[in-house]
Amino acid sequence: MSSPSSLDELIDALRALPGVGPKSAQRIAYHLLQRDQRGAGRLARALGHALDVLRHCERCNTFAETAICQRCANPQRDSSLLCVVEMPADLAMMEQTHAYNGLYYVLMGRLSPLDGIGPRELKLDKLLARAADSAVREVILATNFTNEGEATAHMIAELLGARGVAVSRLSRGVPVGGELEHTDTGTIAQALVERRAV
């Protein structure tokens, strides 16, 4: 179609965005170049800068600009508890509960055999090394309650259990404020199995 090569290159490069095919890459390119050059310039700089400065915290594995992130370096946090989550967004949700003051380990993913993500790709050995820290008394598994998240929790529990580390898992059940009528039956069944004495 004889369009300028810098435009073709941009459209092609936009396909690095998750879920973006050729048609929407084209639409995004036009939008950025035509309607939001300022936002586009800011995006190019922010992306380049983030790639330059971001790395993974040596202790919790989340994105950080320093070798050890602020949270891991904070002496106010309870270093005897280590909560394992899939992604930084999950860590943020845990923090928003204001119910947890321990430390974290962020997997940056989950086991997903279909996507070729096994224990090695998840770098579970890094988690095992972290959990071997003598300060750690309990590892709390807070991966998602999806099939992949459950499989991930199961594998980590086995690996840590074999090393004599105490492991727990967030409980499953009816959401706070949830009505049974509007809760799926699988959740209700699980809430029944995991019922607690009162």
Add this chain to the structure above:
Amino acid sequence: MSSPSSLDELIDALRALPGVGPKSAQRIAYHLLQRDQRGAGRLARALGHALDVLRHCERCNTFAETAICQRCANPQRDSSLLCVVEMPADLAMMEQTHAYNGLYYVLMGRLSPLDGIGPRELKLDKLLARAADSAVREVILATNFTNEGEATAHMIAELLGARGVAVSRLSRGVPVGGELEHTDTGTIAQALVERRAV
């Protein structure tokens, strides 16, 4: 949530992408930083480069790296015909028909009062100046057959007609290969109104 500022800035900057809210900006940032750093670097460079070198062709208004684009500079094209389209993607579709050898004018949008895009924002005066070129014998309106595209075609037809320029519009009707049973009734009705003698 005490995440690194370069990550926050990237997530915020990603919202320049059309249709991307805070949640998906976060998801995209993680994907680029975690799963596709190479693609991310390429995107940052391609975007910066495109912003640097792309401009609008002085004649047809499409994206170009030179003052006059290759197509407009091609003496093999029929300069008596000027086809008006909304976007470069529409121009590409016209070219793919191999049924047109004239020149183009790309509006880079359409009239859209709800989005605050009127004749001034569309820079219709640039089109009027282009169509005033003595070589132009006919302006063919190939905006979309949506409400906005039709309104745009109507306004351009009025402006050019007042200046004595011959204006035509792509015909509406049943698609080639289309079966009446699977064609919407509005299209069939229009095909009836615009029926041609055989």
